[in-house]
Amino acid sequence: MTSPVAGGVDCDLHPAVPHLTSLLPYMNDYWRDQVTTRGMTDLVSQSYPANSPISARPDWRPAQGKPGSSLADMQQEALDRFDVAYGICNPLYGVQMVFSEDMQDAFCRALNDWLVKEWLEKDTRLRGSIVIPTQSVEKSVAEIERCAGDKRFVQVLMLVMGDVPLGKRALWPIYAAAEKHGLPIGIHAGSAYHNPPTSVGWGSYHIEDYVAQAQAFQTQLTSLIVEGVFAKHPNLKMVMLESGFTWLPAFLWRLHKFWRGVRMETPWVDRAPLEIVRSNIRFSLQPVDAPPEPEVLNRLFDHMQSDELILFSTDYPHWQFDGDEVLPEGLSPDLVRKIMIDNPMATYSRLSQPATKEMTR
């Protein structure tokens, strides 16, 4: 196996909200009352059934409680074990599934405040992602503005399957706010389930939903590129989280061919898709959807024509690899250093800044 180096950045950790009631202290009286009197249940997404094998690595599954709900476990099993300098928390609590923008807003605010209090303040290595209520662009921008003063928030988090394709212009104020504050947009696997979870309808099995995440990332990359998000926001970085990346070369070959054929339709796309990906898009390491032979993977890195695209991640506590084999076999020491340290540090500019807290309210 390839050994990780010390001082890396784990770009995809999933602290779990134990239960919706855990967020009650972070809600106002009205929402506390709504949750309680209406008998609302826990917001668990179909994407991660609690006992499904992929929801937690067998040796990372706690005796009780949700996988990822204990800071001590995360420290021991991920942060200490891989000796990282920073770990970025991407809470996957099912707030995006809510349909009311008011309720979603209240839950997102509570979730972000919970993350600060229960995680970021308890381990100085941890950094957070701002979860936004995408039902309302206005409220999403307001939540970014509310949290951005706390430099421990290093990105804005969205799901790959939402209400509309991510390139749509209506969403651009979110990207403007993120760019202004030096926050990349992290796009994580998962669905709000406001659309069928595949582009050809509802499948029968969880395994289908999981496989379909990769196709959803592909269509989102097309949308982001051809709508012109990066022509308008050239300094905006986006990170595809838990997307897989071995599909990227063939995807770009196809996109490039059609872009050459019909670029008259989107004339503002003034750079080749591959160049836009190289300058603005990054991918988390796990899952590595490739066969175990090192030569195949190295060939794929060759096909990507860049060693700056991949950012180290464990996807803790999800089950993507066993033992300490977080890095696939056969990577050069230079590439390992880039994946673990240089690429994340270059992507998340806030990691190089003092983690001061200037909460606006």
Next chain:
Amino acid sequence: MNVQLRDRPEAASTTAIKTAIADCDIHPARATKDELYPYLAKRWHTHLETYAVHAYQGMMEGPPYPKAQPNASRRDAYPPEGGPQGSSLSFMQKQHLDPNNVVLGVLNPLGATGQGQRNHDLGAALATAINDWQIEKWTSKDKRLKGSIVVANEDGVTAAAEIRKRAGDKNFVQVLLLSRNVEPLGQRRYWPIYEAAQETGLPIGVHAFGFGGNPITASGWPSYYIEEMVGHSQCQQTALASLVLEGVFERFPKLTMVMVEAGFGWAPSLAWRLDKVFDKLHSEVPHLKRKPSEYIKDHIWWTTQPMEDPERREHLFQMIEWIGWDKLLFATDYPHWDYDEPSRVLPAGVSDSNKQAFYLDNARKVYGVI
């Protein structure tokens, strides 16, 4: 801009490519709107005049995403006698079949063919009509051309009857489905189609396109034609994942399928992802007895157009190594604008035996045409 700047020479009458080739994706068109009427009962003439077709999308005429060219077709492919591109056999022969030395051409009729119809009786009538039309207008007039059995895809039982009705008819070499349907293609409503195809020994061609009422991405409707075009590969990946994970190839072990016009460069990554997650979630799909990639390797063939286009062509060949040179079927997509030119599609460095397989032998084998 896509403007024709130079006069094009008359369609060449000399052979531009020396090797005999199969073209596994040719789109025959109707010259006039009522060209199918002779094959439809009077009742449907009146129905079509009154209500037209009833698809799973909003536009009465034209596609929801306007194409890059009229009829998505080459500007030089209008037949001299009039009518849309691809509607004249003599001009198709002169412009494409003869100069490109096509010895086997597989017809895939698109448009209002009976697929993706909300009115299932109309769908069945149109499918039968388009099949009769393929024989009379095309395959009986040029023996190089072979038809695809078009079926009313959302009504599996009726579709299976149409397949059985055509069983043994040498005018047809496959059953045609589209990638985007009301449900993912592995779902049981479509199993009667697979049962009939296996029974009659016909492959299923799954061509990109179609509308089934679902947004064409898992995050809703995109804005542009280019998104739909690039997105066909994602829809095809999902449809194929559904076919594998539902156990279609376990249930119908002799069934073969051809993925048409959706690319193939994505196949290895999809197979790797399927295998990796299958290791962990096998218990959810115990009906699968083998790794997902094994079903793909044994049951799936791929047409080539539009060939993925990397900066360095050897990258594509490395993907083909995984897929297998014996699994690719050359296709041009004539008369569509994103046509792949037979003489230019493969660069130097491919062995003669791989070329022979790629251009002709694989197609003959899959389609059972000597």
